[in-house]
Amino acid sequence: MSQPLPSWADSATTRGIIEFVERVSGGGDGAVPAPERVAVFDNDGTLWTEKPMPTQLHFIVQQWAAAAAADPDLAEHQPYLAAVSGDFAWLGAALDKHYDGDDSDLQLVIGAILAATAGESVVDYERSVAEFYRSAKHLTLGTPYRDAVYRPMVELLRYLEEHGFTCYIISGGDRDFMRPITAEYYGIPPERVVGSAVGLSYDADSAEVRYGTTFDFMDDGPIKPVRIWTRIGRRPIMAAGNSNGDIEMLRYTQGSPHSLALLIHHDDTADRGDAAYDSGAEKALAAAKEHDFTVVSVRDDWTSVFAASGAADM
Amino acid sequence: MSQPLPSWADSATTRGIIEFVERVSGGGDGAVPAPERVAVFDNDGTLWTEKPMPTQLHFIVQQWAAAAAADPDLAEHQPYLAAVSGDFAWLGAALDKHYDGDDSDLQLVIGAILAATAGESVVDYERSVAEFYRSAKHLTLGTPYRDAVYRPMVELLRYLEEHGFTCYIISGGDRDFMRPITAEYYGIPPERVVGSAVGLSYDADSAEVRYGTTFDFMDDGPIKPVRIWTRIGRRPIMAAGNSNGDIEMLRYTQGSPHSLALLIHHDDTADRGDAAYDSGAEKALAAAKEHDFTVVSVRDDWTSVFAASGAADM
Incomplete structure (x- = not known):
């Protein structure tokens, strides 16, 4: 077959993704109007490595x-x-x-x-x-963080956009720590980055917005669907995550009539800084069986893992 | 001159708006990259009438x-x-x-x-x-609310978009009360509607997001710049408001190197349901003098007020 996702293996998982995208963006049964083609992505462990630590x-x-x-x-x-x-x-x-x-x-x-x-x-x-x-250099890869991005996921972001999707990041990480680089690394602009947040206040003297002394919310687990509604005002039709904190986002997405819920499973053991791990994903893997998430095997479904360079070159 | 804003008078105010838009979207001094061309609009009293009540x-x-x-x-x-x-x-x-x-x-x-x-x-x-x-029918106009929209402002939204701007609503009104109609009335999709909000929670049993029993925040005054940062992650280069609650948003916008701050002044006395009023705008009108906001006179700068039909037909 022609392969729109070159870093993905010719596997049932990959074919399932392509079939979903072609169906919702096509003119037949299961078509979804372009403005409603919202896809949401966890960041750490989903779009780039979260090991040895975020x-x-x-x-x-x-x-x-x-x-x-x-x-x-x-x-x-x-x-x-x-x-x-x-x-x-x-x-x-x-x-x-x-x-x-x-x-x-x-x-x-x-x-x-x-x-x-x-x-x-x-x-x-x-x-x-x-x-x-x-x-900064990644602690085990020794490369800039730009190269700790998962190449298959950046390909997927671009492929979705080519089919009329709008992609958002929905991360437990600090929103404002992601925003400075998401456009360059992933092609996702700051207004489409959702994450945990420190409370803010407006300083009229300097006309600046400043951080306060309290944490506003932790964008994880059941808060992810809440933040999705707050920020987007639509239920996504596609979601990708990798950990227990993504279960609610994946389940919320499955409430759409046509949906795809991806769970990235870090089952690869190659020596690339991102060794196999299920830690923090045990409940998500169990939920995948119960609720029919599509499990993406890093070992079997990806033919390469890290981007040699970021979104701009892809 | 050629008139890109047909419901605006050929006035100094109108020419100032056009000069600003042409400068920031042009290739010379004062050019602003398209992704940074963010414009924010209050809703009640700015994009449509707020009288006799919101x-x-x-x-x-x-x-x-x-x-x-x-x-x-x-x-x-x-x-x-x-x-x-x-x-x-x-x-x-x-x-x-x-x-x-x-x-x-x-x-x-x-x-x-x-x-x-x-x-x-x-x-x-x-x-x-x-x-x-x-x-519903507007209480004094007797028309559907769709026709209580200010035609000159819808023209301005479209004109800005044609010049690479992205427009957002930043309103003190309830975010989710606006979202169902902003695409049809203003051409602004739900993800670009910012407003006051009731606290939400995720109901895992039904996979639905539900309203709670507390008010999350009132998007007015100094909260407007905070919500702008939270939702957009950029400082706007253009803002339009009409009341005391818009002062901070206008001042925040003026922190951009090239900016335009518009204050809609309801000085018209024509019999059209939206009689002249300064109530709730006294401080904003004073701030306009002090900080050089561009005051838009509904009486003198607009040649028609209400849209006979909404955004879709313009």
Whole structure:
């Protein structure tokens, strides 16, 4: 067959995706008007690697280390201690504990995240995030984060857009940490990036929007459908995720008369920094069986994993 | 001159708008890349009439009257009493009191708005709102609300889009009360409608998003720039409003290197249901002088006010 998704294997999964896209964008049974062709994508672990830990933690660790250097008392407490000592495992474990229902370490992380931006304007934060992405290297791949993007998923984004879809990111990660690079890495502009958010306020003196001292919401699990409605005002017809936090988004999407729910399964064991893991996806894999999600095997359904370069070159 | 805005007079205001649009969309000094050409519009009093009271109050009055008919005890209390007795003046006054800093009556209104939708799914609400718009007539014009839209503003929306702008509604009104009709009336799809919102939750049993029992935020005054950042992630280069609640949005927009801030001034006295009024715009008119907003005189800058038909026919 002609292959619109070159980094995808000629598998039943790939054929299922193509059949879905052709059906909803065609003129026959199952056609969906273009404005309603909304597709939503989780980010970490779905559009790019989340191992050894989400990129956002790498960034925040740098900020905490700098803060602890300026105020040595901080270095005696978590998560600053982990940042100064390079104990990334503590941070990864904090997220794993969250997925297991224990938020205690994640609350320390969130508190320190809030402290790092309290009072900062959104444009100053945007600038420091962009600077991080220009210089940082992925911790195991050793490449810029731009090359930690999953090439098959960028191909899928473009393929969907060619068929009249509008694609959004719906991530548990910080919305404003993604926005500076999603257009370049994925071809998705800032207005279509949905994520967790720190509370904001308007500073009339400087005419700037600034971060406050509280977390507004964590865009994960049952909050994902809520944020989808808030931001888009439509129920998606396609969704892709990879973890327990994506189950509700996938189920919400399946409420559409014609829908496709993809669950990326990291069953590959190749030596590429993104080793096989089900951790944080156990419930999602069980839900896939119960609710007929389409499971995408990274090992069997993708012929290459990482983009040698980002969306702009594809 | 050739006139791209047929319902606008050949005035300095109109020429200023056209010069701005041509400059930012042209190739010379002051050019702004298309993705950054974001324009934001207040709704009530800016894109359509808000007199004798915002359309949303007309809708909610019908809902309250129905609720009071089912439960006569309700009819002894405001705002149900006003709904049953047809005392629309009480409702208009509640909003005027809000703009004067007294929220007591508005809180009664908000409480009753919340009671009307608590537990309802967003799609059921969408359906009842759409049904209202199909049958309701504007209280003084006697036409469908579709014809209470300001024709010059719809022309401006289309003109901006033809020059690469993306237009959003940023309204103090309920977001989900606008979404069912903004595509038809204004050519603005639901994902570009920003407004006040009731808190939502995801109901996993039905896979539906439902309204809760609390008000999430009131998208007015300093909250408008916050919602603009949250939803769009860019600072607009053009904004249009008409009341005190739009000052911060207009000032935020002026933080862009090239910007246009429009304040619609209802100084017309023609007998068309939308008589001259400065009420609720006193501070905005003062801010216009101080900060150089472009004041649009409905009397002098518009040659016709209401659309005989909506966006689809223009």
